[in-house]
Amino acid sequence: MKTAVIGASGFVGGELLRLLHGHPEFDEITAVSRSRAGRPYAEAHPALAGIDGSFVSISPGEAASGRDVVFLCLEHGEAEGVVDEIVDARPGIVCDLSADFRVRDLRLHERHYGSRRSRASDLFVYALADVLGRELRGAKALAAPGCFATAAQLALWPLARLGTFGPPVMFAVTGSS
Numbered sequence: 291m292k293t294a295v296i297g298a299s300g301f302v303g304g305e306l307l308r309l310l311h312g313h314p315e316f317d318e319i320t321a322v323s324r325s326r327a328g329r330p331y332a333e334a335h336p337a338l339a340g341i342d343g344s345f346v347s348i349s350p351g352e353a354a355s356g357r358d359v360v361f362l363c364l365e366h367g368e369a370e371g372v373v374d375e376i377v378d379a380r381p382g383i384v385c386d387l388s389a390d391f392r393v394r395d396l397r398l399h400e401r402h403y404g405s406r407r408s409r410a411s412d413l414f415v416y417a418l419a420d421v422l423g424r425e426l427r428g429a430k431a432l433a434a435p436g437c438f439a440t441a442a443q444l445a446l447w448p449l450a451r452l453g454t455f456g457p458p459v460m461f462a463v464t465g466s467s
Contacts, residue, residue, distance in 0.1 A: 292318040294353040294381075296372070297363035299323035299345055302387050304335035306361055311341050321345050322353045354379035362386040370408045377410040377431070384431045385417070391433035392416060421447055438462050 327347030391414035
């Protein structure tokens, strides 16, 4: 499969590159980074020292054109600014790993992330695969949940299915991000 990782020089992009390069189905990987164009992966991600590859600086539309999967590993707020160009390039699937498309309620999104700017926002489906599984089939734009949200939802899912509990209260602490 042909894939593009946009924002590949960041932490999430590096982890994704590591996983993709170890997967037999992904044979053509384009790693997009404006700040590290032309530089080898290992310069940004020492754990990728054994993997031959360099970052490229091309437009999001160019990166998405002809791709089976496009991963957006951009800072929160950045994916929404480029997604229309990506969708116009008609890749097979777009998967956003930031918070840009996780919240569908416009008022809630505005309160926490600012106003929407993209016409493609409504295409995204919240993609907690462990819970939604088959409901995600055929989706062309996936909004991946964050780590805390995933942990909380997976922990509470069995209780929610029982329907005998009130609103949950969660407390979570992290030492790094």
